[in-house]
Amino acid sequence: xxxxxETEGTLIVDGSVTGKIKCNxxxxxxxxxxxxxxxxxxxxxxxxxxxxMLCSGRLTVRNTGKVLGxxxxxxxxxxxxxxxxxxxxxxKSKETSVVPFYQEESQFQSEL
Numbered sequence: 001x002x003x004x005x006e007t008e009g010t011l012i013v014d015g016s017v018t019g020k021i022k023c024n025x026x027x028x029x030x031x032x033x034x035x036x037x038x039x040x041x042x043x044x045x046x047x048x049x050x051x052x053m054l055c056s057g058r059l060t061v062r063n064t065g066k067v068l069g070x071x072x073x074x075x076x077x078x079x080x081x082x083x084x085x086x087x088x089x090x091x092k093s094k095e096t097s098v099v100p101f102y103q104e105e106s107q108f109q110s111e112l
Contacts, residue, residue, distance in 0.1 A: 072090070
């Protein structure tokens with residue numbers, strides 16, 4: 001299939017898709033191939049993905065999965081044997097503020 005797909009549900013790819021995909025959840029099974037621009041909350045790849053992906057939630061690369069491209073993810077899980085290669089970045093929500101893991105020494109000292 002070639003074109004754009006948009007759904008609020010889950011899209012399961014068992015063939016080949018080229019184009020744009022926007023959905024809540026994307027599952028590419030072992031025989032599936034996606035060459036697209038993807039915007040999804042949850043993505044699971046057991047087949048092949050190549051392109052741009054914005055995954056605001058969990059990206060799971062299964063042991064048979066291959067993910068190549070420009071990938072932005074919320075959380076990441078890669079099973080042994082899975083392949084993830086390309087430009088990777090952590091998804092940053094506009095609603096999520098970054099809290100530092102530690103305080104600078106000068107601030108910590110002044111609080112004592």
